[in-house]
Structure formats: structure tokens, C-alpha cells
Amino acid sequence: MLTLEKVTKVYEHQRGVITVLQDLDFAVRPAEKVAILGPSGSGKSTLLSLLSGLDRPTQGTVKLLDQDLGAMEEKQVTKLRAKTIGIVFQQFHLMSHLTALENVALPLRILRRTTPYEKATQALEQVGLGSRLNHFPHQMSGGECQRTALARAIVTEPPLILADEPSGNLDSQTGDFVMKILFDLVSQTKSTLILVTHNEALSQWCSRRLLLKGGKLHEV
Ligand code: ADP
Numbered sequence: 760m761l762t763l764e765k766v767t768k769v770y771e772h773q774r775g776v777i778t779v780l781q782d783l784d785f786a787v788r789p790a791e792k793v794a795i796l797g798p799s800g801s802g803k804s805t806l807l808s809l810l811s812g813l814d815r816p817t818q819g820t821v822k823l824l825d826q827d828l829g830a831m832e833e834k835q836v837t838k839l840r841a842k843t844i845g846i847v848f849q850q851f852h853l854m855s856h857l858t859a860l861e862n863v864a865l866p867l868r869i870l871r872r873t874t875p876y877e878k879a880t881q882a883l884e885q886v887g888l889g890s891r892l893n894h895f896p897h898q899m900s901g902g903e904c905q906r907t908a909l910a911r912a913i914v915t916e917p918p919l920i921l922a923d924e925p926s927g928n929l930d931s932q933t934g935d936f937v938m939k940i941l942f943d944l945v946s947q948t949k950s951t952l953i954l955v956t957h958n959e960a961l962s963q964w965c966s967r968r969l970l971l972k973g974g975k976l977h978e979v
């Protein structure tokens with residue numbers, strides 16, 4: 760599904776450089792559920808941005824479905840990402856001027872899929888938001904916004920879901936509810952999941968747990 764070989768990521772600052780990832784190797788098989796743990800600042804979000812082709816490594820290779828992202832044009836990477844990856848962020852990242860339904864239909868419309876609003880309605884029903892279709896993000900609770908973001912991530916039926924601390928902005932009860940929905944969806948669709956979390960308990964729901972430390976991943 761995904762392979763990283765000898766990936767290094769260096770950020771340049773005015774006062775020098777910091778190496779966030781160093782010579783990192785990582786492979787994920789289809790339908791695996793992988794938790795990535797690590798303290799704040801250890802490079803978890805950086806790693807996800809490289810996996811999804813949102814950013815490029817300083818050195819090394821990232822392959823998604825056997826395609827080398829480094830050898831592709833930006834436009835091709837964007838297209839591959841839209842077709843293969845659903846992403847959920849800690850801060851939801853919904854479009855504030857669009858309703859829940861319009862937010863979820865958007866990736867389908869970009870991919871020119873048929874009946875986007877019907878499919879978006881079904882996805883919102885799957886996350887229990889059938890009664891919130893015409894609500895704007897500011898009219899919904901944090902948990903409802905994150906469930907909308909989950910619906911948006913799965914509506915294109917991507918083989919890979921990336922989730923970056925999806926419950927990080929929610930109280931623990933709401934967070935657990937959202938995570939349960941996420942795991943139910945992933946099990947139903949048999950998609951691959953890479954979940955960044957610093958919640959030990961949540962990481963136990965995954966089949967594989969890795970700790971990001973010193974620029975590398977370690978089995979835990
Ligand atoms: P995590 O998600 O584990 O908290 P991040 O991947 O966000 O960690 O950040 C890892 C390190 O890289 C941090 O020290 C952060 O300050 C730095 N960093 C992240 N993004 C950038 C950037 N765009 N430019 C410079 N430094 C960055």
C-alpha cells in the first residue's frame with residue numbers, strides 16, 4: 760500500500776536546520792491498522808504530510824500503491840491523493856461557508872463522480888448525521904464537525920485513511936465516540952488506516968503500534 764525508504768526530512772530555520780525524520784523506513788500492507796505514537800514535536804504530522812504527498816522528503820523515496828511520488832508532477836500527486844487517500848485532521852478543516860452535505864459532496868464533485876449529493880447523504884447517515892445535512896460547521900458541535908470530516912474522508916471509498924489526532928480537539932467521551940465510528944467505517948470498507956495519536960488506549964485498537972522517536976519509527 761505504502762513504502763518509505765530512507766526518508767529524511769529537514770526543515771530550515773533562520774537559525775539553522777532541524778532534522779525531523781532521519782533515514783526512516785516504513786511499509787504498510789493493505790488493510791493494516793497502524794497507530795503512530797510520539798510526543799508533540801516528534802514529527803508525526805510531518806510524516807503524514809510526506810505519506811500523502813502534501814510535502815516532499817529532503818531525501819528518500821515515498822511510494823503510494825507502487826507509484827513513486829518523487830517522480831511525479833504536483834498535479835499527478837494531487838490526483839492520486841484525491842483518489843486513494845481520505846484524510847482527517849485534528850482541527851476538522853471543514854469549509855466554513857459550505858453545509859455538511861456540501862462539504863462531504865466536494866471531493867466527489869472534484870473527482871467528477873456521479874450523484875455526489877446522494878453519496879454524501881449516505882456517508883453522513885453512516886456517521887449518524889442524517890439530520891444535520893444542511894447545517895454549517897459553526898452550527899454544529901466539535902464532535903459533529905469531526906463526524907462530518909470522517910464522512911468526507913470515506914465518501915470517495917479510498918483504500919487508505921490517514922488520521923492525525925482526530926480526537927485531539929474533543930472531550931474524551933466525544934473523542935471515543937468519533938474513534939469508534941472511524942474504526943467501524945475502516946472495518947466495513949477494509950481500508951488501511953494510519954492513525955496518529957498520543958492516546959495509548961486508542962492506539963490499542965490498532966493491529967500495529969509504532970513510536971516515532973529520534974527521527975525513526977520503533978515497534979512498541
Ligand atoms: P508532531 O505532529 O509530532 O507534533 P510536527 O511534525 O508537527 O510534530 O513537527 C515536528 C518538528 O518540525 C517540530 O519541531 C516543528 O516545529 C517542526 N516543523 C514542522 N513543520 C515545519 C515547517 N513547515 N517549517 C519548519 N519547521 C517545521
Ligand code: MG
Nearest residue numbers: 803804805923
Ligand atoms: Mg501533529
